[in-house]
Amino acid sequence: MNDTPPLLPVHVISGFLGSGKTTLLKSVLASEDFGDSAVLINEFGEVGLDNRLLGSIAEDAVLLSNGCVCCTIRGELSDALRRLLSQRQEGLIPAFKRIVLETTGLADPGPIASTITADPVLRHHLRPGTNVTLVDALNASTSREQFPVWEAQVAVADTLVISKTDLINESELSDVQDLLDTINPAARRLGAEALGQPSDLLFASSPHLQSFTPSEAKSWLGPWRRVTTADSHDHLNEVRSFRLNFEGEIDWTCLGIWLSMLLNRHGSNILRVKGVLHVMGDNRPVILHGVQHTIHPPEHVEHWLEDDRCSELIFITRGINADRVTDSLNAFMRQVSDHPSPRIFHA
Numbered sequence: 583m584n585d586t587p588p589l590l591p592v593h594v595i596s597g598f599l600g601s602g603k604t605t606l607l608k609s610v611l612a613s614e615d616f617g618d619s620a621v622l623i624n625e626f627g628e629v630g631l632d633n634r635l636l637g638s639i640a641e642d643a644v645l646l647s648n649g650c651v652c653c654t655i656r657g658e659l660s661d662a663l664r665r666l667l668s669q670r671q672e673g674l675i676p677a678f679k680r681i682v683l684e685t686t687g688l689a690d691p692g693p694i695a696s697t698i699t700a701d702p703v704l705r706h707h708l709r710p711g712t713n714v715t716l717v718d719a720l721n722a723s724t725s726r727e728q729f730p731v732w733e734a735q736v737a738v739a740d741t742l743v744i745s746k747t748d749l750i751n752e753s754e755l756s757d758v759q760d761l762l763d764t765i766n767p768a769a770r771r772l773g774a775e776a777l778g779q780p781s782d783l784l785f786a787s788s789p790h791l792q793s794f795t796p797s798e799a800k801s802w803l804g805p806w807r808r809v810t811t812a813d814s815h816d817h818l819n820e821v822r823s824f825r826l827n828f829e830g831e832i833d834w835t836c837l838g839i840w841l842s843m844l845l846n847r848h849g850s851n852i853l854r855v856k857g858v859l860h861v862m863g864d865n866r867p868v869i870l871h872g873v874q875h876t877i878h879p880p881e882h883v884e885h886w887l888e889d890d891r892c893s894e895l896i897f898i899t900r901g902i903n904a905d906r907v908t909d910s911l912n913a914f915m916r917q918v919s920d921h922p923s924p925r926i927f928h929a
C-alpha cells in the first residue's frame with residue numbers, strides 16, 4: 583500500500599493590474615469548501631494593500647513583498663512555501679489542503695510551476711495546481727498592446743475569468759472572446775459566475791488534480807471553433823496558438839526527446855503545451871500538460887471516447903509559427919523513430 587501523503591496543489595490567481603484578482607480571491611475564500619487553504623499574496627510596491635482589503639477573511643495571509651514572484655522574489659516564494667509546510671508539519675497552523683497564490687498584476691505566472699518542481703524540498707510536498715487568469719474585459723485590448731506580460735498571463739491559464747463584462751456591450755465582449763481565442767483557445771472560460779462558483783470547480787480544470795473522464799479530457803482541449811491558424815498573424819513576437827493533429831500512433835520516446843529539445847532551445851517562447859495522445863502500445867489516452875519549461879508527469883485517462891483515438895497537441899507560442907513546429911516534429915519522427923511515423927499536420 584502506498585501511504586505517501588498526496589502532493590498539495592498550489593493554485594495561482596493571476597491577471598493584469600486591477601483585473602479583479604482580489605475580488606475573486608475573496609469569493610474563493612468565502613466559499614465553504616475552501617476553508618482549509620493557505621493564502622500567499624504577492625504585492626509589488628512598498629505597501630501591501632490587497633492583504634488589507636481581504637480583511638478578516640484571510641487574516642493569516644502571507645504577504646510576499648516588494649517584487650514579482652516571476653522574477654525578483656522567486657527565492658522568497660520558495661522560502662514562504664517551505665515555511666508554510668514546516669509550520670503545518672509542526673501543527674503551528676491548521677493542516678491546509680491547498681495553497682492559493684495571488685500574483686502581482688505584473689507577474690508572469692509561468693515560472694511558478696518550475697519554482698515548485700525544481701525545488702528539492704517543495705517538489706516532495708507540493709505540485710503546481712490550476713492557473714486561473716483574470717481578464718479585465720474593459721481593458722483587454724489596450725493591455726495586450728502595451729504589456730507583453732498580459733499575453734503570458736492569458737497563455738498559461740487553465741481557466742480564464744472575464745471580469746467587468748458589466749461595463750461593456752455584447753459586441754465588445756465578443757471582440758474580447760475573439761482575442762482570447764487567438765491566444766489561448768483551450769482554456770475553460772468563465773464570466774461573472776466565477777465569483778459564485780464552488781471553488782473546487784474553479785480550480786478543477788487541471789489534469790493532475792483529478793482523474794479525467796474521456797469526455798473531460800477532450801473538452802480540456804477546448805472546442806474546435808476556438809482554433810485559429812497561426813499563419814493569419816505575422817507579427818514576429820505575437821503570441822498565438824495552434825493545434826497539431828496526428829493520424830497514427832505516436833512513438834512516446836521519440837516525442838519526448840523532440841519536446842525536450844524544443845523546450846531546451848525555445849522554452850521561454852513555448853508558453854503552453856497540452857494534449858491528449860494515442861501512444862504506441864498504450865490502450866489508454868495519455869494526457870500531456872506543460873507550462874513553459876515544466877512538463878508535468880503524463881497522466882492516463884481510463885479509455886478513449888468511443889472510437890475517437892486521434893491525438894491532438896495544442897501549443898501556445900511566442901513568435902514561433904505552426905509550420906515550423908509541425909515540420910520539425912515530422913522530420914524528427916521520420917529520422918529518429920524506428921516505427922512508422924504518424925501523419926502530423928496543424929489545424
Ligand SMILES: Nc1nc2c(ncn2[C@@H]2O[C@H](COP(=O)(O)OP(=O)(O)OP(=O)(O)O)[C@@H](O)[C@H]2O)c(=O)[nH]1
Nearest residue numbers: 598599600601602603604605606632687745746747
Ligand atoms: N464593474 C466591475 N468592477 C469590478 C469587477 N471585478 C472587479 N472589479 C473592481 O475592480 C477593482 C479592482 O479589483 P481588484 O479585485 O482589487 O483587482 P486586482 O486584480 O486584485 O488589482 P491589483 O491587485 O491592483 O492588480 C475593484 O474596484 C473591484 O471592485 C467586475 O466584474 N465589474
